[in-house]
Amino acid sequence: MELFVKTPWNRHLRVRSDGQKLLASDFVAVSHPLRRSTDRLLTEAAAQVGAYLRGALRRFDLPLLFDGTALQNDAWALVAELDFGEFVSYADVARAIARPAAHRGVAAAMGATPFALFVPAHRVLGSDGRVRGATPNSMRIKLFEFERAIMMKKKR
Numbered sequence: 001m002e003l004f005v006k007t008p009w010n011r012h013l014r015v016r017s018d019g020q021k022l023l024a025s026d027f028v029a030v031s032h033p034l035r036r037s038t039d040r041l042l043t044e045a046a047a048q049v050g051a052y053l054r055g056a057l058r059r060f061d062l063p064l065l066f067d068g069t070a071l072q073n074d075a076w077a078l079v080a081e082l083d084f085g086e087f088v089s090y091a092d093v094a095r096a097i098a099r100p101a102a103h104r105g106v107a108a109a110m111g112a113t114p115f116a117l118f119v120p121a122h123r124v125l126g127s128d129g130r131v132r133g134a135t136p137n138s139m140r141i142k143l144f145e146f147e148r149a150i151m152m153k154k155k156r
Helices: 040-053 070-080 090-096 103-112 139-155
Strands: 002-006 012-017 022-028
Touching: 002 040, 012 040, 022 040, 070 090, 070 103, 090 103
Parallel strands: none
Antiparallel strands: 002 012, 012 022
8 A cells, every 4th residue: 555645845755554564655756646545554654744744743653664684674773763853974873783884884774765754864964964875956955954944943
C-alpha cells in the first residue's frame, strides 16, 4: 500500500507500508489524483508529516523496516531518533554506533536510506557543518534549510 503526502516543495512524499511497518518513502513528482488511504499506519504517517511541516513534531514515531547492512541499519536507527533541528556530523554518528572510523560508511548509509524524511539524513552534516553529497536542489538541502529556518524563528 502507498500514500502520497503533499509537501511545500513541489513534490509529494510517497510512503509505502505493508500494514505493520513502513517499507520506504521518497520524494516524487505526482501528476495523478491522490487517493486517501485506509491503512492506519499510512494515515498516521501522513498526520506526522503534517505536524512536521508545521514545525510541531520533534521526531517521527513510526515503525520502519530496515533492510540494509548492519552498519546501515545501526546508522539509520540512530539518525531516526534525532530531534527536529538537531544536527550531527557523520563522525558523531560513527562514534555513537561504536564504529568510530566508519564516517564514510555512515555518509554512504545516509545517501542510501530508503526512508526519505523518516530517517532524516539531512540532519547529518559534514565536519564543516554543511550538507554533503547532495546536489544544490536536492531535498536534503531543502529539508535542512526548512528546519534551520523554523529553529531560527523559534529562537526569536
